[in-house]
Amino acid sequence: MEDQIVRITSRLVAPFIQVYGIYVILHGHLSPGGGFSGGAIFGASLVLVALSFNLEVGAKQISHDTASVLESGGALGFVITGLVGVAVGANFLANRSAGFPLGEVGELFSAGAIFIITAFLGVKVASTIVTLFYNIIEGEEKSGNAH
Amino acid sequence: MELTNHFPALIMAVLLGISFLSPILYRWARKASAPALITSLSLALVMAIYLLFQVLQVGEFTYYMGGWPPPYGIEFRLDLIRVYMLLVVLAVSLWIMVYALKDLEHELKTEVMGWYYTLYALVVGSMAGIALTNDLFNLFVLMEICAISACAIISVKEDRACLEASFKYLILSAMGTGCFLLGVAMIYMVTGQMNYDLVNAALPEAVELYPNNMFAASALFIVAFGTKAALFPLHVWLPDAHASAPSPSSAMLSGLVIKIYAFALFIMFYQLFPRPLLESIPLNEILLWLASMGIMFGSIFAMVQVDLKKMLAYSSIGQIGYVFLGIGLDDTIAITGGFYHLLVHAIMKSMLFMCAGVIIYSTGIRQIKQLGGIGQVLPITMFAFTIGSASMIGIPGTGGLISKWYLALGALEIGRPIFVVIILASSLLNAVYYMPIIVNAFMQQEQFEYQVKPVPRQMLIPLFVGVAALVFLGVFSRPFIVLLENAVQLLF
Amino acid sequence: MEDILFIIIAAIFAMRYLLRLQARGVFTILLVGLIGFFFSFTVAEMPPFGDPNNPVFNEIPARYMGEGIADTGAVNIVSSVIIDYRAFDTLGEATVLFVAIAAVIATLKSH
Numbered sequence: 001m002e003d004q005i006v007r008i009t010s011r012l013v014a015p016f017i018q019v020y021g022i023y024v025i026l027h028g029h030l031s032p033g034g035g036f037s038g039g040a041i042f043g044a045s046l047v048l049v050a051l052s053f054n055l056e057v058g059a060k061q062i063s064h065d066t067a068s069v070l071e072s073g074g075a076l077g078f079v080i081t082g083l084v085g086v087a088v089g090a091n092f093l094a095n096r097s098a099g100f101p102l103g104e105v106g107e108l109f110s111a112g113a114i115f116i117i118t119a120f121l122g123v124k125v126a127s128t129i130v131t132l133f134y135n136i137i138e139g140e141e142k143s144g145n146a147h
Numbered sequence: 148m149e150l151t152n153h154f155p156a157l158i159m160a161v162l163l164g165i166s167f168l169s170p171i172l173y174r175w176a177r178k179a180s181a182p183a184l185i186t187s188l189s190l191a192l193v194m195a196i197y198l199l200f201q202v203l204q205v206g207e208f209t210y211y212m213g214g215w216p217p218p219y220g221i222e223f224r225l226d227l228i229r230v231y232m233l234l235v236v237l238a239v240s241l242w243i244m245v246y247a248l249k250d251l252e253h254e255l256k257t258e259v260m261g262w263y264y265t266l267y268a269l270v271v272g273s274m275a276g277i278a279l280t281n282d283l284f285n286l287f288v289l290m291e292i293c294a295i296s297a298c299a300i301i302s303v304k305e306d307r308a309c310l311e312a313s314f315k316y317l318i319l320s321a322m323g324t325g326c327f328l329l330g331v332a333m334i335y336m337v338t339g340q341m342n343y344d345l346v347n348a349a350l351p352e353a354v355e356l357y358p359n360n361m362f363a364a365s366a367l368f369i370v371a372f373g374t375k376a377a378l379f380p381l382h383v384w385l386p387d388a389h390a391s392a393p394s395p396s397s398a399m400l401s402g403l404v405i406k407i408y409a410f411a412l413f414i415m416f417y418q419l420f421p422r423p424l425l426e427s428i429p430l431n432e433i434l435l436w437l438a439s440m441g442i443m444f445g446s447i448f449a450m451v452q453v454d455l456k457k458m459l460a461y462s463s464i465g466q467i468g469y470v471f472l473g474i475g476l477d478d479t480i481a482i483t484g485g486f487y488h489l490l491v492h493a494i495m496k497s498m499l500f501m502c503a504g505v506i507i508y509s510t511g512i513r514q515i516k517q518l519g520g521i522g523q524v525l526p527i528t529m530f531a532f533t534i535g536s537a538s539m540i541g542i543p544g545t546g547g548l549i550s551k552w553y554l555a556l557g558a559l560e561i562g563r564p565i566f567v568v569i570i571l572a573s574s575l576l577n578a579v580y581y582m583p584i585i586v587n588a589f590m591q592q593e594q595f596e597y598q599v600k601p602v603p604r605q606m607l608i609p610l611f612v613g614v615a616a617l618v619f620l621g622v623f624s625r626p627f628i629v630l631l632e633n634a635v636q637l638l639f
Numbered sequence: 640m641e642d643i644l645f646i647i648i649a650a651i652f653a654m655r656y657l658l659r660l661q662a663r664g665v666f667t668i669l670l671v672g673l674i675g676f677f678f679s680f681t682v683a684e685m686p687p688f689g690d691p692n693n694p695v696f697n698e699i700p701a702r703y704m705g706e707g708i709a710d711t712g713a714v715n716i717v718s719s720v721i722i723d724y725r726a727f728d729t730l731g732e733a734t735v736l737f738v739a740i741a742a743v744i745a746t747l748k749s750h
Contacts, residue, residue: 030715072168074733079160093212096710097214135740138747219702255749262748266738292735296738337694359683362681
């Protein structure tokens with residue numbers, strides 16, 4: 001896998017994919033998409049780089065520890081956003097009733113907890129895709145060497 | 148005062164939170180990860196005990212996730228029977244975890260321990276959710292979590308048999324989840340509701356209009372929960388999965404995971420399906436006969452096993468049959484017996500798997516034949532094994548007798564003495580395969596010829612707790628029975 | 640009726656011969672066919688797809704579409720349903736992703 005065209009193309013395309021992924025995540029409450037799809041787009045860009053170069057270059061972009069912290073952090077953020085509701089006296093995972101500012105309808109910073117949770121979900125899904133990819137590839141390599 | 152209203156959600160938040168936190172804790176603060184898990188499980192248990200008292204005082208109440216009332220949002224419902232199940236799940240899982248901390252050190256590689264804690268917390272958390280949730284789709288999501296994490300706590304062991312067993316379990320349990328989703332889709336299509344109470348209200352009309360859909364949905368539910376709870380002809384995954392798993396996982400899977408699905412099916416029967424529908428389709432009758440066959444065949448298969456853990460696993464197929472028998476008999480006393488058996492079996496089967504774990508830890512033996520004379524070197528473990536077996540057989544003074552007694556009473560009350568015969572016969576069969584092990588362990592004169600590692604105290608104390616609990620359940624069963632009778636009467 | 644029966648039996652024998660199926664395979668095909676046969680009745684009875692009189696078009700979608708924006712502030716109704724009205728399900732789905740990761744890592748690291 002030493003193809004110059006693939007490498008240059010993927011390097012060029014990757015930032016655009018990442019920006020698009022972030023756009024989809026942040027506009028989850030305004031347009032089709034959201035944390036799951038945006039996170040998958042963002043994660044795919046990292047996988048793309050790792051595929052067109054090699055694992056070492058890919059691993060430089062995001063280390064195992066960072067990925068696993070982001071992974072747990074994203075999920076924990078979801079739970080903590082839910083607990084804010086409990087803390088202010090509304091129910092678990094409440095949005096409007098917990099006093100999150102809903103803002104102007106249609107603006108980027110609106111919809112209160114939905115915006116926050118979508119961002120956390122995006123982080124979580126992106127790191128999930130990357131972690132899953134690296135772990136399966138490395139598991140494959142390990143067992144490949146063993147046999 | 149404010150916070151106590153949110154306990155149902157906080158239990159879920161604590162268990163999910165610790166499972167997300169465990170990998171990080173294990174990576175950077177290894178010493179804190181096990182105490183953190185134990186603390187979270189205890190915290191959840193304390194909240195569940197508080198909920199029990201609250202339910203006893205004010206009767207059943209509900210909790211709206213996100214503050215949205217039922218047709219729009221997800222509802223948790225806390226009535227007596229659900230809180231009872233929640234308590235069983237949390238108490239038994241805390242107890243198993245205390246044992247597991249020591250046992251896992253030699254069964255797992257150190258680097259996967261953090262992930263094991265994660266998976267364990269997720270199994271417990273999803274089961275707590277299944278016990279409380281009052282929403283069909285939410286039940287599906289929680290079942291998915293439970294299914295994947297239950298497979299993973301088998302496959303973490305470095306053993307080819309574990310992978311194979313876990314894969315078989317994964318496929319069959321995914322099939323069960325798929326059947327359930329299809330059934331939920333059918334129910335949603337004809338009622339337009341997800342909440343149990345609203346589905347229950349909408350179903351009588353829907354059954355008139357779409358009878359075949361309802362037949363199909365109920366058949367799919369029986370298959371889904373039957374597969375997951377190892378109801379007789381759908382039990383094929385259980386023996387391998389429960390026998391090859393690490394001992395704490397076996398205890399967890401046999402003790403709790405198969406029962407939570409029996410419980411979910413029970414809730415479907417009594418809170419989802421309206422009574423006329425249940426009477427028009429012979430669902431109870433099907434359950435009864437499958438359960439009876441499971442009771443007989445589980446015991447017969449267990450007799451011919453040579454591997455100790457495999458024998459215990461086959462015995463689980465028979466024992467889950469008692470719980471289904473209680474549900475199928477459709478009588479207050481029988482259901483009380485079934486649910487009492489659920490608690491007693493969770494304790495005794497977990498304890499027997501723990502004993503097997505101690506034997507494997509200390510001597511490495513798995514074959515029943517080689518256990519002769521082991522009572523001289525592992526007296527405490529074999530004492531616990533004896534009490535557990537006695538309870539399996541149903542000897543007076545142990546919890547097993549009480550549950551069988553109430554099941555038999557229930558069968559007599561609705562005039563089906565044939566099931567009393569089945570219960571008696573299966574008790575005899577249990578005696579046939581448990582007694583020789585105990586007799587050989589204590590009575591054999593020959594010296595025990597295998598190397599014996601000393602057993603740490605942390606593994607023996609949970610066994611004492613289990614023995615005490617079984618004897619307590621056998622002698623002071625009255626408060627539990629009264630509680631369960633009240634809980635079951637509320638459902639009719 | 641007899642023709643159909645004949646075709647089915649011929650098909651079974653043909654499959655058995657062509658695919659070299661064991662008796663067990665034939666039994667499985669028969670069983671699956673039987674289940675499919677019964678499920679076809681269910682399909683025939685289902686409410687027509689997209690009909691506005693269907694039971695699913697009740698007060699729930701009306702509320703989601705009518706007051707979703709006021710309730711949650713999100714223009715995207717799908718987001719308002721999955722992250723606000725039924726946020727607990729989404730927490731569960733996120734957990735499913737997490738448990739999948741945990742299961743894969745635990746299994747791969749231990750072998």
